[in-house]
Amino acid sequence: MVESEHPLRLILHDFLSLNLCKELEFIHKSCCAVGYRPNVFSTTLSHLIATNCGHLLIPFVSIRERLKDKVEEFFGCEYELFIEFTGLISWTKGASIGWHSDDNRSYLKQRDFAAVCYLNNHGKDFEGGVFHFQEGEPTSVVPVAGDLVIYTADSCNIHSVDEITEGERLTLTLWFTRDSSHDEDVKLISLLSQTLLSCSLDRPFPYLPLPASSNMYWFPQDQASHDHQEGFDIRWARIHVLHYTFNASDRKINNATSDLSFHLSELLMEPLRLGRENELLNKEFVNGLHALQVVQFYCWKATELPAVNIISKEFRKLTELSCSLEDFKNDRLKVIFLGDQQHVQSVFGSESSDEKMQSSFNWAYFASLVAAWEDYSLQLHKELVTSLPHWRTNQSIFTIVT
Numbered sequence: 001m002v003e004s005e006h007p008l009r010l011i012l013h014d015f016l017s018l019n020l021c022k023e024l025e026f027i028h029k030s031c032c033a034v035g036y037r038p039n040v041f042s043t044t045l046s047h048l049i050a051t052n053c054g055h056l057l058i059p060f061v062s063i064r065e066r067l068k069d070k071v072e073e074f075f076g077c078e079y080e081l082f083i084e085f086t087g088l089i090s091w092t093k094g095a096s097i098g099w100h101s102d103d104n105r106s107y108l109k110q111r112d113f114a115a116v117c118y119l120n121n122h123g124k125d126f127e128g129g130v131f132h133f134q135e136g137e138p139t140s141v142v143p144v145a146g147d148l149v150i151y152t153a154d155s156c157n158i159h160s161v162d163e164i165t166e167g168e169r170l171t172l173t174l175w176f177t178r179d180s181s182h183d184e185d186v187k188l189i190s191l192l193s194q195t196l197l198s199c200s201l202d203r204p205f206p207y208l209p210l211p212a213s214s215n216m217y218w219f220p221q222d223q224a225s226h227d228h229q230e231g232f233d234i235r236w237a238r239i240h241v242l243h244y245t246f247n248a249s250d251r252k253i254n255n256a257t258s259d260l261s262f263h264l265s266e267l268l269m270e271p272l273r274l275g276r277e278n279e280l281l282n283k284e285f286v287n288g289l290h291a292l293q294v295v296q297f298y299c300w301k302a303t304e305l306p307a308v309n310i311i312s313k314e315f316r317k318l319t320e321l322s323c324s325l326e327d328f329k330n331d332r333l334k335v336i337f338l339g340d341q342q343h344v345q346s347v348f349g350s351e352s353s354d355e356k357m358q359s360s361f362n363w364a365y366f367a368s369l370v371a372a373w374e375d376y377s378l379q380l381h382k383e384l385v386t387s388l389p390h391w392r393t394n395q396s397i398f399t400i401v402t
């Protein structure tokens with residue numbers, strides 16, 4: 001399993017199971033916002049909490065523990081380590097990073113160790129994006145889903161990543177610190193406490209996502225220019241490359257355009273429907289993020305379960321497609337949210353997954369997964385509610401054995 005003998009870095013194969021990689025991909029593709037560098041997208045744990053998706057921290061809990069144990073063990077730490085940052089980070093066409101160490105800014109000095117888990121595959125999901133160490137073995141790491149690289153964050157491990165030339169490269173990245181004042185857990189527990197305690201505990205759907213402000217989902221076409229008009233909305237772009245559309249009723253759009261205080265970008269914060277080719281699913285989602293999450297859940301599960309061919313009566317009822325598509329055919333919205341569709345395709349398009357999804361798509365199966373997504377989310381929410389009091393007492397996020 002171990003690849004290198006270098007004392008300050010370690011490469012492990014198959015550290016994460018493929019299903020965990022897929023689950024984290026589902027979380028990222030349904031929740032991410034624009035990142036801190038051009039062509040980069042990120043999902044931080046605090047962003048999940050801020051968008052009412054604190055329950056999606058649960059899948060990270062045991063991975064963070066295993067990673068911390070591994071780092072402590074490999075570096076023989078005799079002091080306690082704290083996690084300073086946890087995030088899902090994806091890089092798309094044009095993103096790269098030159099030689100650097102991870103503590104190379106005054107505000108990053110607290111970083112002692114880094115862990116990068118690859119969640120998808122070079123050569124299949126993206127091209128480019130090979131990782132290099134400037135000195136010592138191994139010189140290069142080709143990302144493979146499930147593999148892990150850990151290294152010290154100082155100048156002993158100067159590294160770089162080649163430019164992504166196609167597709168989307170996804171990682172789970174953590175930094176560790178000895179400095180307890182940079183402990184991420186303390187901040188996350190405080191945020192979770194604020195959001196969970198401020199809402200009533202018996203809400204019927206406590207896991208429904210709440211979008212952040214629209215600019216956090218706006219991917220500018222030219223990030224160097226200060227004119228951020230041109231570009232696209234990440235949420236819309238993600239469903240577009242999977243051949244879905246967001247549909248709002250004409251009445252709503254007309255009302256919105258006549259109300260000058262209402263920004264059209266806010267339409268994705270409002271109830272809407274999902275369409276595909278000339279069909280419209282007879283279900284209202286509370287907002288664009290809600291619909292996106294169900295679509296991404298379908299992508300995750302559709303690769304796992306055999307397609308359902310027998311459409312039961314119950315399914316048929318659920319999938320009754322709306323007959324008033326004409327009232328929802330709003331190409332105007334597409335222009336506003338997507339802009340240049342070729343640009344969207346060059347950022348998020350992926351041919352291999354595309355073909356598979358297209359040929360096996362089935363609304364009945366999709367509708368059955370709406371319910372499965374609700375069960376999944378509710379289960380995680382319950383785990384969160386059970387765990388939080390223990391986390392608060394210990395000021396630490398850990399697996400609660402029940």
Ligand SMILES: O=C(O)CCC(=O)C(=O)O
Nearest residue numbers: 097102116131159161171
């Ligand atoms: O994603 C990687 O392989 C490494 C990224 C990196 O070097 C960084 O974020 O500092």
Ligand SMILES: [Fe+2]
Nearest residue numbers: 100101102159
């Ligand atoms: Fe780095």
